[in-house]
């Protein structure tokens with residue numbers, strides 16, 4: 202019998218397997234992935250930022266795991282030659298009314314021990330990002346970027362070398378547990394394991410007996426890319442001040458490790474959990490969304506923002522208008538359509554969107570229920586936490 206089966210081969214699952222082996226390298230581990238390759242979804246369709254931890258409520262799971270995970274990720278990248286680059290990040294206030302929020306965020310950053318942090322004025326900002334206009338900004342000089350897919354490739358190599366079996370094209374249909382073992386059913390095979398860890402990202406709620414208390418609602422994030430003659434005008438990461446009512450960070454400019462600059466992502470309700478294009482519709486996913494009372498309550502609260510996001514998604518010039526608030530020299534010709542990703546956003550029955558990571562344990566099964574951004578940054582810390590949780594009650598024979 203296997204010791205641990207993990208569902209999904211995204212960064213959270215792979216980092217958890219890595220941390221399990223750090224504790225006990227004799228464990229028999231299997232990873233079941235529905236796709237033919239690892240990490241085709243959130244883990245490889247993101248902004249590639251190693252987040253500083255500034256945004257999260259002090260002592261929340263996000264704050265703790267982001268700070269610890271960032272250190273672990275950087276150590277891993279240094280040890281295994283995965284390229285990282287220090288580019289720094291500015292969070293800017295372009296309007297007077299945003300300055301109070303900026304100062305509150307600055308204080309939170311200091312509480313969260315995010316490393317070097319400074320409140321700067323528009324002249325200091327010009328020295329860092331000459332083409333960005335703002336009244337004030339927070340400057341985080343040590344923020345780094347990475348290509349998370351490179352981390353994933355390295356993890357897969359290391360895990361396979363340590364005897365972990367990664368089985369692709371194995372879509373898990375059902376999991377349930379008996380006293381001392383759990384059963385995992387795929388289309389092809391049935392597996393037995395002492396522990397099961399559900400890291401299935403956009404589908405993690407499907408394996409939880411939740412009595413419809415919560416549900417994943419998919420939000421697509423679409424990116425544009427700056428044309429090559431404008432990409433060198435941005436040195437690092439430029440974020441607007443976040444609206445504290447929403448979990449998303451707002452459309453920002455992100456220098457990628459390959460040198461491109463991405464603009465985005467927005468946040469559009471997706472009609473399919475893996476709906477990377479406007480035309481992607483899954484009847485099952487759509488019916489599930491529409492039947493969930495929490496969706497309607499969330500929509501009643503946020504319909505204005507939702508409609509605006511849709512409007513901006515349909516018209517490039519509206520997207521441009523928001524970007525030129527930060528970078529006035531941009532023109533419509535500077536933006537070309539780029540990739541998109543879909544975020545797994547948990548919504549509760551009352552329409553609220555919980556802002557923290559959520560893990561649940563049910564007998565021998567651990568569910569990673571909510572692991573949105575910064576879960577890529579935090580993956581090794583989340584992995585360590587889950588590994589300890591799994592092994593604390595795992596009878597090990599050696």
Ligand SMILES: Cc1cc2nc3c(=O)[nH]c(=O)nc-3n(C[C@H](O)[C@H](O)[C@H](O)COP(=O)(O)OP(=O)(O)OC[C@H]3O[C@@H](n4cnc5c(N)ncnc54)[C@H](O)[C@@H]3O)c2cc1C
Nearest residue numbers: 209211212213235244247248249250373402542573576578
């Ligand atoms: C647009 C966007 C930008 C982001 N930017 C950042 C960023 O800059 N920095 C950061 O730290 N975080 C960022 N994030 C968040 C981060 O990417 C995710 O939180 C993280 O990748 C979640 O990883 P995961 O392993 O939980 O999920 P996933 O990567 O989605 O992996 C889940 C895996 O489970 C598999 N699976 C699903 N169902 C089944 C099944 N039934 N059987 C078998 N396998 C299954 C899927 O195929 C997939 O491979 C961003 C996210 C998005 C969408």
